[in-house]
Amino acid sequence: MQTTATESELLQASLAGGKEAFGSIVERYQSLICAITYSATGDFAASRRIARQTFIRAWSSLAQLKDPDNFRPWLCRIARNLVSKSMRKRRFDVIHDPESVKPPESDAGQVAISEERQVLVWQALQKIPEQYREPVVFFYQRQPSAAPVAADLDLSEQALMQRVSEARSLLKTEVAAFVQDVLAKTAPGEPFTQAVLTALTKPSHPDQGPSPDRSRKARPEPGRSRRRASAGAEESALTSQTQDRTSIEYQPLPVPAKMSQRAVYGAFAGGIFGGVAWLLPTSFMAKDWPAAAIVLIIAGLICLVSTTWCLRDQTKRWRILGWVMIALCALNLAVINLRWNRWMQAYQEGPSHNAPTNLSRWTMNLIIAAIMAALLLIFLTLDSRQRKQTAEPPQAPYD
Template sequence: MGLLKKRVNYKESADTNLVLASIGGDRDAFGEIVGRYQSLLCSLAYSAVGDLKHSEDIAQETFVEAWRKLDTLSDPAKLKAWLCGILRFKISRYRRKETRHAPQPTDELHEQVAEHSRVDDVVIQEQEQALLWQALQQLPETYREPLVLFYREQQSVEHVAAELELSEDAVKQRLSRGRKALQKAMITFVQDTLAKSKPGAPFTMAVLLAISTISAPKAKAALFSAGVAHTGNAIKWGSLLTVMASFSGVIGSFFSVRASLAQSRTERERRATLKIVALYFLVAAVFVAGMFLLKYVALASTAYQSLYALGSQLMVFGFIAAYLALLTHMLISQPRLRAQERQRQPEAFLAEYDQVNSKRREYKSRLSLFGIPIIHVKLGLPELHEKPAFGWIAGGDRAYGLVFAWGGLAVAPISVGIVSLGVITVGALGFGVLAAGTVAVGVIGFGASAIAYKAYGSLSALGWESAWSGSFAIAKDAAIGPIPFATLTNSEPAADIVQLTALSQNHLWVLGAMSILVITPAVWHSNMVRKRIAEQHNNAE
């Protein structure tokens, strides 16, 4: 009883969030509502009218009507009951319409009706024979022959025994077993037929196409309580923080560009900086666009979802390979280019800040612990053979911290960077026990895409034990998402393994912390570099 109550509360909470998002104009959220309840509504309609096509038409009309009137739903948690109410009204109207249009035989039409009735009888008989054979052909011949003879030859066991040259006991035994097998075959036939008629992604797409030209319902403030309004705000904040956190590595790189451009002294350095950053953004844009495309194609073509899921993971690994290659290229090419430019245009590097051994090119705290500075941050573009930043807290193109590190390549227990390695890691690529970023790889992973023992990703999640995603969710044991692959999918047991309740309670804090950890050091570093260069110019003047 407790599990049932928990399942109902979980589903009502999800319904509330989807209704609020739909009222805000999110058609994808309404698509999830359709996917969640289309089977129920189509089944109820079919049970009432007995026609698959008409039942699906009625269900589609119900969803379109629901989209139009969604703002009249006073309690979003009661979405299912509200949808069923609209459906019953549609069924009732359909029946009244059928009754009104039913032909009434008159004397002059009696012959014509009788003729149609005879034609209908022939059609019905043909359908009955087809259904009979579909059931009979599933029986072994040993049972089928006695059954056919028994029911077509005056139901005489003696006659069947004589025709088949069997004992009467053998015939009775085969008839008994044959009836049971026939009953089972009929049940299986009905189950298979109904299962094949289950609405799928094409039904959902048809509804979304139908509402594409209909304006989104407008929320009426009086309809929602303070608690529901609070949930709506949480959705908005959650959406904003998800974008910021998932792409915080890319956002942080913007501020890195500002710092790098400020440190560039020649046109070649500026072009090289813009090129490498443009490649970072291009790879990210292609990755995100490709993942969204795969999601919508997979939802529209359920037969090939496994192939699209494989494609999504190939894109994830492609993104990882591309960013590792870009970072390696950046760490090698920038120092070489700076060395070349020093030889080609020495006049561009006369300022104190641009000297190789200048103390102004780095910040190192006076305080140290065990001979290691508390803070060590590199502020200039990397030089050939220059050592990485190293301290308890370190920052630079390569940063190694005993507690915290930030940079292009960051290695520390807590690390933030384009590529970060450690225990708690955040970045474009995060590798750690608790990893977060555009792509997160670890024991627990949060990000746009995640590969982890427990994976949580907005675009895809590949988990060993469990996965949660707004798109592709792939795991061994449990998966929650629009396109799930696991032993348990989109169920209460799956939600327990995924720890969905804990996720829903804490994900905003996690997303907020990710954003702050990535963006704040990037902003600080950019401002520090620009400030020091501005001071340099002021002193020169």
């Protein structure tokens, strides 16, 4: 209760324009927000930028918060909305980062994480399901106490440690230690808090002095002046782009829209079994049970291999679908060339035979090959387009 009351008092002071009180709130939740943004973007610089914008947006919108007890979920919702907006753009601009300008030696590790190490960490974390990734990032950055981490994530300590243990089991021991070390070094600290507060203190129009007419007007409400200063801070943070690339540079990692495990299984199973569905009734009509069984077994193996591959690396899903099309084409052509004559004989002897519908084996080969080739071309085109987008260098940080 004491913690809740203290946070409520800080929110009231922040609503009245108290930046020191808001700084305490930033210090309290910066690890949580940075964990949320990094778990979604996979880039330290981009996640810090979005996290700063989250607190700036919260500062300007505090008057909209009806219940102080809902501040944490409200703040997390702002962060997730900003992440979604940035992910839709598929491009992160490098902006001026007050945190990266002349950092103290104690915080140098946060800035000096090389791009290669960032890529290695994110490649390892991508192997962890989303429900485990965010808790493990937050836990590693907020060590050694698990209690506040569990409370902020609305989990019990037992559930938190179980998720951390599951995440570590998906990584090799040396990889898990490497990820833990890097995440601990990149935990937000005092420079992050000061960067947010520095942004809040920036006037919206620093070049304009006070107007005599304005000085005679009544002093605006604290909430209105705070919102006005925050709007100027956001505008200033977005427009004051750095010309020093050595502070923090990055290239956006390929982070396509993630599919849930259920969606991956559904999409691949539907496409694969749909691609061989016409073979089953035809083989049943001819009472060719071995052919039907072989088709089902091979289709199941294709589905198992492709879904496992996709869940490990969803950035290659269009390429995986291309290989699936090649496998399905080979399966269809093999069955047609080996069993078509027997099937047509059974069909012609059956009561539903219609002479004009007879198709030769070579005609079926051409039809299947044409359909599969068209689908393969589509998937390869989508894969090439995605690779070009994710490999495109970020926009130069100069006007």
